[in-house]
Amino acid sequence: xxLSNVSIDGAxxxxxxxxxxxxxxxxxxxxxxxxxxxxxxxxNWIADRMREAGLKPEIDGxxxxxxxxxxxxxxxxxxxxxxxxxxxxxxxxxxGVMYGLEVARALGRGVxxxxxxxxxxxxxxxxxxxxxxxxxxxxxIAVARNRYxxxxxxxxxxxxxxxxxxxALVEPGRYRGYLxxxxxxxxxxxxxxxxxxxxxxxxxxxxxxxxxxxxQNHAGTTRMAIRRDAGLALAKLVVEIDxxxxxxxxxxxxxxxxxxxxxxxxxxxxxxxxxxxxxxxxADPGILERMEAELQAIVAEANGTCAVALAxxxxxxxxxxxxAIQDALSRAAERFAPGLHQRMPSGAxxxxxxxxxxxxxxxxxxxxxxxxxxxxxxxxxEADIVLGCQVMAAAVADLLAAN
Amino acid sequence: xxLSNVSIDGAxxxxxxxxxxxxxxxxxxxxxxxxxxxxxxxxNWIADRMREAGLKPEIDGxxxxxxxxxxxxxxxxxxxxxxxxxxxxxxxxxxGVMYGLEVARALGRGVxxxxxxxxxxxxxxxxxxxxxxxxxxxxxIAVARNRYxxxxxxxxxxxxxxxxxxxALVEPGRYRGYLxxxxxxxxxxxxxxxxxxxxxxxxxxxxxxxxxxxxQNHAGTTRMAIRRDAGLALAKLVVEIDxxxxxxxxxxxxxxxxxxxxxxxxxxxxxxxxxxxxxxxxADPGILERMEAELQAIVAEANGTCAVALAxxxxxxxxxxxxAIQDALSRAAERFAPGLHQRMPSGAxxxxxxxxxxxxxxxxxxxxxxxxxxxxxxxxxEADIVLGCQVMAAAVADLLAAN
Numbered sequence: 001x002x003l004s005n006v007s008i009d010g011a012x013x014x015x016x017x018x019x020x021x022x023x024x025x026x027x028x029x030x031x032x033x034x035x036x037x038x039x040x041x042x043x044n045w046i047a048d049r050m051r052e053a054g055l056k057p058e059i060d061g062x063x064x065x066x067x068x069x070x071x072x073x074x075x076x077x078x079x080x081x082x083x084x085x086x087x088x089x090x091x092x093x094x095x096g097v098m099y100g101l102e103v104a105r106a107l108g109r110g111v112x113x114x115x116x117x118x119x120x121x122x123x124x125x126x127x128x129x130x131x132x133x134x135x136x137x138x139x140x141i142a143v144a145r146n147r148y149x150x151x152x153x154x155x156x157x158x159x160x161x162x163x164x165x166x167x168a169l170v171e172p173g174r175y176r177g178y179l180x181x182x183x184x185x186x187x188x189x190x191x192x193x194x195x196x197x198x199x200x201x202x203x204x205x206x207x208x209x210x211x212x213x214x215x216q217n218h219a220g221t222t223r224m225a226i227r228r229d230a231g232l233a234l235a236k237l238v239v240e241i242d243x244x245x246x247x248x249x250x251x252x253x254x255x256x257x258x259x260x261x262x263x264x265x266x267x268x269x270x271x272x273x274x275x276x277x278x279x280x281x282x283a284d285p286g287i288l289e290r291m292e293a294e295l296q297a298i299v300a301e302a303n304g305t306c307a308v309a310l311a312x313x314x315x316x317x318x319x320x321x322x323x324a325i326q327d328a329l330s331r332a333a334e335r336f337a338p339g340l341h342q343r344m345p346s347g348a349x350x351x352x353x354x355x356x357x358x359x360x361x362x363x364x365x366x367x368x369x370x371x372x373x374x375x376x377x378x379x380x381x382e383a384d385i386v387l388g389c390q391v392m393a394a395a396v397a398d399l400l401a402a403n
Numbered sequence: 404x405x406l407s408n409v410s411i412d413g414a415x416x417x418x419x420x421x422x423x424x425x426x427x428x429x430x431x432x433x434x435x436x437x438x439x440x441x442x443x444x445x446x447n448w449i450a451d452r453m454r455e456a457g458l459k460p461e462i463d464g465x466x467x468x469x470x471x472x473x474x475x476x477x478x479x480x481x482x483x484x485x486x487x488x489x490x491x492x493x494x495x496x497x498x499g500v501m502y503g504l505e506v507a508r509a510l511g512r513g514v515x516x517x518x519x520x521x522x523x524x525x526x527x528x529x530x531x532x533x534x535x536x537x538x539x540x541x542x543x544i545a546v547a548r549n550r551y552x553x554x555x556x557x558x559x560x561x562x563x564x565x566x567x568x569x570x571a572l573v574e575p576g577r578y579r580g581y582l583x584x585x586x587x588x589x590x591x592x593x594x595x596x597x598x599x600x601x602x603x604x605x606x607x608x609x610x611x612x613x614x615x616x617x618x619q620n621h622a623g624t625t626r627m628a629i630r631r632d633a634g635l636a637l638a639k640l641v642v643e644i645d646x647x648x649x650x651x652x653x654x655x656x657x658x659x660x661x662x663x664x665x666x667x668x669x670x671x672x673x674x675x676x677x678x679x680x681x682x683x684x685x686a687d688p689g690i691l692e693r694m695e696a697e698l699q700a701i702v703a704e705a706n707g708t709c710a711v712a713l714a715x716x717x718x719x720x721x722x723x724x725x726x727a728i729q730d731a732l733s734r735a736a737e738r739f740a741p742g743l744h745q746r747m748p749s750g751a752x753x754x755x756x757x758x759x760x761x762x763x764x765x766x767x768x769x770x771x772x773x774x775x776x777x778x779x780x781x782x783x784x785e786a787d788i789v790l791g792c793q794v795m796a797a798a799v800a801d802l803l804a805a806n
Contacts, residue, residue, distance in 0.1 A: 086667055121671070147669075186624030203623065207670060218776045219659035220606065220684050220750035221589030224649075226774075231660050235641035242635055246627075256622035257634050258670040260663050264489060266550075267610060267661040267680040267716075268524070268751075269777045277670040281623050347623035348671075371629075373621045374672045 006106050006397045010386035013102040016049065017385070020082070020098065021090040029376025030090045033148075034083040034118040035063060035156040042082050046097060046115050053105045055113060061157070061165035062131040062141075063117030067101075071109060074400045077178045077359075078103055078392075079114030081128065081351065086148065089378025091183050093119060095366070095385065099181040103393045110400045112175070116351045122146055123153040125314055129351035131167045133358045170358055176399055177325055177360035180352040181392050183380055187371025188344060195384055196333040196341035196391055197365030201320050202353045203252075203281040203345060204288050207313040208295065210237065214306040216264065216272025230274035231262045233306035238276070240298050245280075248294045250287040254347060255280035274306075283318045283345045319353040325362030325399065332394035337387060364392050409509050409800045413789035416505040419452065420788070423485070423501065424493040432779025433493045436551075437486040437521040438466060438559040445485050449500060449518050456508045458516060464560070464568035465534040465544075466520030470504075474512060477803045480581045480762075481506055481795075482517035484531065484754065489551065492781025494586050496522060498769070498788065502584040506796045513803045515578070519754045525549055526556040528717055532754035534570045536761045573761055579802055580728055580763035583755040584795050586783055590774025591747060598787055599736040599744035599794055600768030604723050605756040606655075606748060607691050610682040610716040611698065613640065617709040619667065619675025633677035634665045636709035641679070643701050648683075651697045653690040657750060658683035677709075686721045686748045722756040728765030728802065735797035740790060767795050 023042035024032035032039045043065045047057035050067030057067045065082070069075070080096025093115075100113035116128030124144045130136040144153035157163050184190075189197050214230035238257050245255055256279055263273035280291045292315075299310045326343065333341035346363060355361045366388035369379045426445035427435035435442045446468045450460035453470030460470045468485070472478070483499025496518075503516035519531030527547045533539040547556035560566050592600050617633035641660050648658055659682055666676035683694045695718075702713045729746065736744035749766060758764045769791035772782045 085669060085672065184624065185621040186626070187629070205623065205671075216778045217774065218588040218751060219661060219682060220608065220657060220752065221587065221771075221776065222657065222750075222774060223589070223655075224652075224657055226590070229659070231663060232641065232645055235638040235660075235663075236645075238635065238638035239642045242639075249627075252626075254623060254625065254627055256632070256671070256673055257638075258622060258665070258672055258674065259668045260634060260638075260665050262661070262663050265662045266488065266777075267682055268608075268659070269488065269661055270659055271661065272778070279622060279670055347625075348621060349623065368624075371620065371625060373624065374667075374669075375619045375675070 006393045008102050008106045008389045008393045013098060013386065013389055014382060016101065017094060017098050020045070020094050024084070026087050027376040029088055029378060030084045031087045032084040033086060034120065034122040035160040039083045040160050043115060046082060049101055050113055053101060055104060058168060060168040061162055062128055062136070062167050063160065063162055064128045064132060064168060065115040066168055067113040069104070069109060069112055073110060074176050075110050075112060075174060076396050076399060077112045077114060077175045078396065079116065080180050080182060081119035082115040083118060083120055085120050085374050087376055088374050089376060091378060091380055092373055095183055096181040099389045099392050102389050103396055106393050107397060111396065119351050122148070123156065126351055126354050129354040132170050133354055134169055175359050177322060177362065178352060178355035179325060179362050179364070179392065179396060180350055181364045181366070181388055182350060183368045183373060183378070184365040185348050185368050185373035187368065189365065189367040190369070190371060194340050194342055195337045195367060195387055197344045198326050198329040198333060198341060199321050199346045199363035199365060200326060200343045201283045201318055201345045202350060203283045203347055204285065204316040204318040205279055205281045205349050206288055206292060206315045207277065207279040209311045209313055210276050210278060210299065211309045212274040212306045214272050217270045219268045219270050222270055227270055228305050229270050230306050231271035233302065233308065234260065234274040234276055237298060237302050237308065240302070244294060244298060245291065248290045250282050250284055252345065253280060253282045253287055253291065255291070281347060285318060316349060319356045321356065321362045322360035325360055328395040328398045329362060329364055329391065332391045332398060335394060336391050364388060409796045411505050411509045411792045411796050416501060416789065416792055417785060419504065420497060420501050423448070423497050429490050430779040432491055432781060433487045434490045435487040436489060437523065437525040438563040442486045443563050446518065449485060452504055453516055456504060458507060461571060463571040464565055465531055465539070465570050466563065466565055467531045467535060467571060468518040469571055470516040472507070472512060472515055476513060477579050478513050478515060478577060479799050479802060480515045480517060480578045481799065482519065483583050483585060484522035485518040486521060486523055488523050488777050490779055491777050492779060494781060494783055495776055498586055499584040502792045502795050505792050506799055509796050510800060514799065522754050525551070526559065529754055529757050532757040535573050536757055537572055578762050580725060580765065581755060581758035582728060582765050582767070582795065582799060583753055584767045584769070584791055585753060586771045586776060586781070587768040588751050588771050588776035590771065592768065592770040593772070593774060595745070597743050597745055598740045598770060598790055600747045601729050601732040601736065601744060602724050602749045602766035602768060603729060603746045604686045604721055604748045605753060606684040606686045606750055607688065607719040607721040608682055608684045608752050609691055609695060609718045610680065612714045612716055613679050613681060613702065614712045615677040615709045617675050620673045622671045622673050625673060630673055631708050632673050633709050634674035636705065636711065637663065637677040637679055640701060640705050640711065643705070647697060647701060648694065651693045653685050653687055655748065656683060656685045656690055656694065658694065684750055688721060719752060722759045724759065724765045725763035728763055731798040731801045732765060732767055732794065735794045735801065738797060739794050767791060
């Protein structure tokens with residue numbers, strides 16, 4: 001078979017995606033948190049599929065599932081992640097892993113497949129791909145905790161049977177590049193009637209924890225005048241961000257308060273403590289810096305009745321995707337969906353931004369129906385699922401055939 | 404012994420309070436949630452103390468501990484509750500129960516003692532005292548759940564060994580009245596250098612749940628312009644209440660947002676749902692109605708990008724305390740702390756407001772250091788603890804001696 005005429009098996013791809021969906025089914029979506037029983041069962045199932053496809057699978061010490069092919073010659077690494085956000089969608093992550101598997105089967109050689117661990121960040125930011133490129137040390141693993149239930153990552157690894165296993169490291173020179181397919185998660189392709197997105201850059205995500213310290217007291221006996229209500233201070237700051245950020249943000253910037261908690265959180269107790277998670281994103285480092293400066297100004301002005309502490313959790317650097325991979329994807333997209341593709345930034349972070357540090361990396365998007373993701377109703381049409389995989393296979397064949 | 408010269412044993416009272424404090428010690432406070440193992444152990448310990456004091460104790464089907472004396476003649480019911488808020492203070496509730504026990508011991512007759520179940524509302528609003536006055540039906544018990552962990556009240560009663568036990572009902576005509584001592588929980592006595600508060604009225608507490616429905620989506624891929632962020636809508640409403648309530652509230656009104664939760668509550672997901680608990684309090688029904696009207700107006704105006712639903716949880720009626728009991732308390736306070744007492748409202752709800760429906764009821768306050776309560780650092784000086792009990796004993800003797 002000539003690589004340039006590679007053809008994927010759409011029915012086989014869809015059947016595997018639907019089988020993977022059964023690990024942790026929740027309504028029409030999936031609940032498959034990292035290192036849960038159902039996540040580990042899915043990883044073992046993926047390893048079995050890799051073996052069937054002629055790859056040699058390994059589940060490493062951080063939970064990455066890596067299927068390596070034998071033989072010489074040029075090689076690409078394809079994949080994504082297989083755990084999900086809580087009560088979320090069936091395609092986020094799973095799509096890219098199954099695309100990798102199907103492309104490996106369709107090409108028969110030159111493709112390794114990976115499912116990274118915990119891209120969704122239940123325990124840490126991209127621990128799987130960071131481990132693979134050598135940017136995750138044991139000290140971080142020792143202290144990381146689940147952001148929902150506070151479980152130690154080290155305990156989770158033990159419970160998942162991964163304690164003591166070696167963590168796989170990238171083998172220098174093995175790959176021509178890394179390619180990850182993903183649902184768009186926004187509505188840009190759909191709004192413009194397009195079917196394929198070729199990712200040009202991945203935004204930087206800057207995340208912060210804001211903590212408010214007031215005085216806990218009785219909600220009936222404490223006069224309004226002497227209250228130091230941490231929850232009220234938090235609400236005021238959320239509204240102030242909403243009022244002031246549009247003036248400093250760029251046209252594609254986004255910002256979100258995703259979590260709020262009050263302590264102790266009872267109807268009849270004035271909250272003595274409050275905490276929120278805040279993040280913003282842009283592909284332009286200058287705009288990211290402008291947004292942080294504004295956040296710091298807002299926090300400084302808010303410090304009064306309650307003390308407000310701002311702690312940076314992460315400041316991700318925006319990452320450009322490899323131009324040659326972008327070109328290969330665009331050519332393949334034009335062949336199978338003429339005029340129905342575009343270059344675009346990724347507003348979401350992906351493992352590809354870590355892989356881009358050690359090899360050429362690229363990403364392919366397929367449309368999200370209604371732009372919905374991180375929710376059980378997330379979906380993509382079967383025609384778009386099959387088309388995206390065909391485009392990816394052709395692009396990979398193209399990249400492997402290049403001199 | 405003449406009733407009018409009754410003298411309590413301060414050392415014995417303090418020793419019992421410190422022993423009770425050991426059931427669920429948390430820092431210098433107590434964590435003793437209703438029907439927990441430690442709460443039931445404390446209730447059994449209280450029953451044993453009642454028996455030692457010559458009372459016949461019963462732990463009824465809702466967890467009320469009632470110690471009844473034998474013999475004829477006038478009789479008062481004294482008590483409070485023995486469970487605590489989560490990680491809260493050692494005196495809230497416990498003080499009034501131990502005062503009742505000590506006064507029963509000091510007088511030797513004419514006093515029944517009670518520890519009501521769940522005044523702190525882990526499962527329901529005042530289920531213990533409502534059960535005693537016949538205002539709690541089995542249907543409510545069947546559906547009530549723990550507000551923190553969602554456990555069914557019926558399961559909690561089973562686990563506590565109370566399932567199937569009869570619930571005690573007030574015996575008409577048995578009591579001249581009900582008297583409950585409590586820490587003030589505010590800083591009014593301390594601010595004015597006073598040592599005893601005679602409660603004139605208990606405020607009404609109106610509680611509401613506000614639910615916001617937006618659209619859950621990805622925090623990186625969803626443009627700001629199309630977001631329907633339930634968390635942001637909630638924060639705006641909290642700030643609007645803070646801005647507008649002072650104009651409709653009375654001089655002693657208080658209002659509090661005690662709990663906020665976002666769904667799903669992750670850093671990278673725009674909240675599709677949000678919920679808050681809101682309450683306000685006043686002793687004047689007209690002011691309570693004015694505040695609810697303003698809340699409804701704010702909610703109606705807020706309905707827009709996100710749908711806001713307002714549900715009333717409870718609307719408590721303000722309760723006047725019995726004038727004769729107030730007078731007896733004031734006389735006793737003047738005798739043991741001349742000039743260092745005042746009449747005052749209770750900003751907190753208490754079981755006394757339920758007992759007031761079926762018999763004359765009164766309350767006595769002792770100072771809270773720094774006005775702190777519902778927190779482990781809650782405290783009252785030993786001198787004030789002993790003085791309050793002595794005042795209560797004298798007032799009860801006075802009330803029992805009256806024709």
